[in-house]
Amino acid sequence: MSVEPHGGKLVQRVVVGEEQQRLLKEAKAFPILSADEDTLLDLENIAVGAFSPLEGFMTREEVERVAAEMLLPGGEVFSLPVLFQQHEPPRVAPGEVAAVQDEQGQIVGILEVQDVYRLDLPALARQVYGTDSAVHPGVDLLYQKGPYAVGGTVQLLRFPTHPYRRWVMTPAQTRGLFAQRGWQTVVAFQTRNPPHRAHEYLQRLGLEIADGLFIHPILGRKKEDDFDSETILRAYQLLVARFYPQDRVVLAGLATAMRYAGPREAVFHAIVRQNFGATHFIVGRDHAGVGNFYDPYAAHRIFDILPAPLAITIIKVGAVFHCAVCGGIASERTCPEIHAMRRASVSMRTIRDLLRAGKTPPPELIRPELVGVLQKGLEGSANEVIP
Ligand SMILES: [Zn+2]
Known part of the structure; x- marks a missing residue:
């Protein structure tokens, strides 16, 4: 017996062997999207299935449904946006395939562009974090990364390097x-x-x-x-x-950034641990909270009002x-x-x-x-x- 990945199957978008070599060569001619460290970590998390059922960075439609209803268009519960944010309007268009580069200019993966859009960051922050205050570290990070976003499925060609x-x-x-x-x-x-x-x-x-x-x-x-x-x-x-x-x-x-999104992040953390094979998940007082932004037990109550049940069992501790x-x-x-x-x-x-x-x-x-x-x-x- 083991718990199913969220959405029923473990997403696997890591490319290896000859296909990897071919894509690395081809990607040199693709339009380039630069990714910071947090975004690269999430590209990897998507590719190895940690964020199943996500197969890529969210499109506008996905972000809006997740923010408003905590649902993906396929009907699965998902509580946080997973975004490929940019400061400037991205020079890619839907239908194109882009090479994702790290800050050293090394190609790490590819993204099949499905959507290029502008985010209303304060509105998104209010829905997801319950505040648009930049004093909140998660909201601050959301603002820092820019108002444009690229949505689309990804493939990981190289595991990003990091100290851990x-x-x-x-x-x-x-x-x-x-x-x-x-x-x-x-x-x-x-x-x-x-x-x-x-x-x-x-x-x-x-x-x-x-x-x-x-x-x-x-x-x-x-x-x-x-x-x-x-x-x-x-x-x-x-x-x-x-x-x-x-x-x-x-x-x-x-390896992913803390969002400090309190109850919404508690749900996200549970889904991710289900993907890693956990059957139970401990949610303590003020899980993933920061300062006084959240009621200490909001992260317990949110599991009672999810639009659909999760397969992982939540252990709520006071x-x-x-x-x-x-x-x-x-x-x-x-x-x-x-x-x-x-x-x-x-x-x-x-x-x-x-x-x-x-x-x-x-x-x-x-x-x-x-x-x-x-x-x-x-x-x-x-x-x-x-x-
Ligand atoms: Zn006592």
């Missing part, structure tokens, strides 16, 4: 690995942070209910004050090696904290309200602030064994975050 390539697995690879381990059920854990005690509590919960735990941190672009990807992965490596049954855990990175009376990590469902005054929130912001102030965060917040990794991360931090 060795951490990335394709959906076909994780599905193969889960099958090889004989896992019937796999619970996926999304994160953009190194693990603290509350994360660990949720992961252990996952290990109790499923055959395997799939830890899948975001390795793409994040906010300036988030930890860099290398630090996150090193901390997880240490946690898994020393404290988890290693044969029940898979750690791999998901606020998790350290309670001095309970004597450990607890949640609103396990710790009585009369302890409220003795609860301490476990947040990466608190841990980071303590570290920046030269203090050692207490073991109730983070395992002492991980502190050194985080300290190093802060010192040499952030080679791929927003400048």
Whole structure:
């Protein structure tokens, strides 16, 4: 038994062998579309099936349906736009095939142009992010990438180079690995942070209910004050090696930008993890939120109002904290309200602030064994975050 990819089949648009060589040669004569790093990562995600059933960057029709109804024209749920944005009107027309280049001028893939259009970015931001404020990092990123967009199916000819390539697995690879381990059920854990005690509590919960735990941190672009990807992965490596049954855990990175779109991104994250072969997905308090932009439980409620059900099972978890009376990590469902005054929130912001102030965060917040990794991360931090 394994969970079907979203839409029924795993999209596969990576071209190899003779066909790849032929297309690389031909593509030199194609009109060129330049892509930034985030867009290249998503081209790869589309091509390996991580964003199934998407076979390309969205056309205007797709963007409008996704923004308004959270549906693709084929009837599948999809909650975030996946865009090939441009600052200037693109010099390609529907029907043409374009070569997609990275910022060094290397051809990475091809795009069969179906649509060239102009976006109303503030309107799109309001629909998807619930705000058009550029203070929101996801909205800011949407604005930064320009108002024009090219839609069409893609083929990947070369895997883009990035510093965390060795951490990335394709959906076909994780599905193969889960099958090889004989896992019937796999619970996926999304994160953009190194693990603290509350994360660990949720992961252990996952290990109790499923055959395997799939830890899948975001390795793409994040906010300036988030930890860099290398630090996150090193901390997880240490946690898994020393404290988890290693044969029940898979750690791999998901190379895509954080959107901080709260509830909409929770749905997107669930769909992507289903494509990687997870049967269950943990959604905590304020999943993929930022600042006070979202109600902390909007990311739970959205799964109850989707236009169609998802195949992946959502595990909704409330606020998790350290309670001095309970004597450990607890949640609103396990710790009585009369302890409220003795609860301490476990947040990466608190841990980071303590570290920046030269203090050692207490073991109730983070395992002492991980502190050194985080300290190093802060010192040499952030080679791929927003400048
Ligand atoms: Zn308590």
